[in-house]
Amino acid sequence: MTVSRDVTAGIKPPRAVYVRFPFGFAFGEPFAYDQQLIIAEDALAALESIKEPGALIELPYRWKRENYATLRRERERGMEAQQEGAH
């Protein structure tokens, strides 16, 4: 994870996920359960999706200007639909 895109782009770690959040808040705000969980899920997804050494994925979230509870509900509905489709 990184909150400093330029620094990370210079260092080029094997897999990087950038989020435009303040320094010291890479997973969001205190007690913002939905926000923290979404960032954690996206960070883990990058472990599988990044295939090129040194790639940097930029997350789209705009700090406080997102409805993370809605985003998470939509994501869970999507997962359920996928599971039902697989059955």
Place this chain on the structure above:
Amino acid sequence: MFMDFNKWIMAQIFRGNRWAKGKTPWTPLPRPVPELRLALISSGGVYREGQAPFDAGNLLGDWSFRVIPNDTPTSALRVAHDHYNHKDGADKDINVVFPLDRLRELEARGAIGQLSPVHIGLMGYILQPEKLIEETAPQIIQLLKETAVEAALMVPA
């Protein structure tokens, strides 16, 4: 003299990129994340109650690390780091720099295979990166290999 010292400190901070001239290393993921053993590594100055805090006031930084057992309650985690705002964030909820509660929930849901028995706390203000690279990192790597960790989520302050 004081100005010169400040300049020196800034030069130390911005020389980090000189360590990045080599080729980016690459280890393919050995198995999908829902089967993977994962460790959490934070440079946010996280340590466990009862451990020695990081030497946050040291101008040269502190390149030591703390081993945080996976069964540590997040209420027992503390922050020693003088170079970011943890008063309004990590001091209230450590998950903003050390999302152990969220990872536990993902593990319980089967989205992560297994969390490592140990996680790692570092203090990111280190003006002697040689010490981190030559002393600290090899110890952390050895420890994580011994616990069969396959991937690490690294979180900055």
